[in-house]
Amino acid sequence: MFSVLSNKNFRNLFLAQNFSLIGTGLATVALSLLAFDLTGENAAILLSSLFTIKMVIYVFFSPIAGAFSNKFNRRFYLVSLDIVRAIAAIGLFFVNEIWHIFIVISIIYITSAAFTPIYQSTIPQLFHEDEDYTKALSLSRLSIDLENILGYMLAALILIFYDYKSLFIGTSFGFIASALLILTIFLPKVTESEAIKDIRFIGKITYGLKKYTVLPELKGLMFMNLAVSAGGAMILVNTVIMVRALLGMDEGALPVAMFFFGFGSVLGAILVPRILKRYSVWKLMYFGAYTISIVFIMFSILITHGVFNFMLLLIFWFISGFGYSFVLTPMGRIIRASVREDELSQLFAAQFSLSHLCWLLMYPLAGFLITQFDVIVTLFSLAIIILLATVISSGYIKDKNIHH
Structure with a gap:
């Protein structure tokens, strides 16, 4: 690497x-x-x-x-x-x-x-x-x-x-x-192509965003943004509540939990180049998203049956870190393979915008669910969002038989 x-x-x-x-x-x-x-x-x-x-x-x-x-x-x-x-x-x-x-x-x-x-x-x-x-x-x-x-x-x-x-x-x-x-x-x-040069400035602002509504691989990527933000929002917003309020641990437990998530993500990023030598980008991204959703569902079931402790949280967050990295790391490959070189700036800007729009939606949703209901409902609901987003994404890719 x-x-x-x-x-x-x-x-x-x-x-x-x-x-x-x-x-x-x-x-x-x-x-x-x-x-x-x-x-x-x-x-x-x-x-x-x-x-x-x-x-x-x-x-x-x-x-x-x-x-x-x-x-x-x-x-x-x-x-x-x-x-x-x-x-x-x-x-x-x-x-x-x-x-x-x-x-x-x-x-x-x-x-x-x-x-x-x-x-x-x-x-x-x-x-x-x-x-x-x-x-x-x-x-x-x-x-x-x-x-x-x-x-x-x-x-x-x-x-x-x-x-x-x-x-x-x-x-x-x-x-x-x-x-x-x-x-x-x-x-x-x-050097911009003649096609892009002829577009007015307002048109250039929306150029990348429009591509996400036309190209099937970018439509699929848009839903993967939603999937990974749902998983990330659960961890980034609600870990403090799970550690402090539900487990009753001191302040030092929060950075430990976030360290395990981050460490899993680091190891995942290191493994990505090797994995992509054998599997396609889409297979890796879908595997990562399904991993996070399965972890959330398993966690919610265990909590329902009274099994909830700090060690379990660390293990699940560590595994989620892998899934998180498997989805996020190779996204640039999809964008690069989908457009011309002179379109990259607009497409990466659109990706930056759309991904943060997903976070803007998922951050308050994660906080609302755990405040109004409980951690079980929150984990399960966000897992369903991840699953649905991933299934919809795979539909766009499967229909066009796209592989990168």
Whole structure:
């Protein structure tokens, strides 16, 4: 898997992603502490509002970014966004009013919505072979999962010696390091076809989204976004309730549970390139989705019969991590195989938008179900959503006999 790092352009792009992720991880911790500093016990309301704004910006702004990204030098485009993010992160250091947070964070979210899909659409242009591209996707997934595990540890280490606002300085350094690394990269110029050039700007905004309503493989991918967000929302939203309220454990149990989920996802990402040598992308993604749904159904049945303990939670979350990674990691392969190179920016922007729309729907649903009913109903309901979404997806692929 690590052989693709011999490609200098990808290696520096990969390192840039890691510095950017470290900066984002530090900002997440610092933002939580800043929210508590400004609002006390109402911090949860402020944070939930910020995360909702984040999802809305990601859904609506990324297609706009994808529409004009090919008009600029891609390296200049990505570096400029990193610089804006770095300056905005420094601004958080001086925040002392709630409305300040909303303005600065919105700037960071808008630039991230413009940055991430273009970064993702650049990777397939650096590799000609699907096998190498798969390894690159696995490494990118691996770095995201490791950031989730190590980001909190790094933040905790910094907080031993410095005030939490120093984490915003670390965030800024992460974005600056990312910009410097991207400056060393040669990115191939993307020339738009005459068909895309003739489309008006408004049409380019919706170009990628329209492809998802026309191409059967992208229709299938859209439902896989729904499936994986239903599984992820259950774990990310409700683990704290399962650990603290239902099992009555202390605060330290939550990061342990999330570590097991993250560790499963890391191992899953490592295995993806090997598995795809023998099986198709779709078979792996469906296997991952069915794995999560079966885990949720088994868990709900066991809880119904009074079998519920922390060790069981860790095992099921570890297995779910594998399924989660099996669905998410190879998605880029589907997009790359479905469209021309000059369409990649719009398609990855559409994927970024639609996937976050699914999360925007599933986050509140997961919270609503466990609040209004119980964990059994929540696990079973989300498992059914995963199953239905996967079955619908497989219908599109089976009808067209598509294999990647």
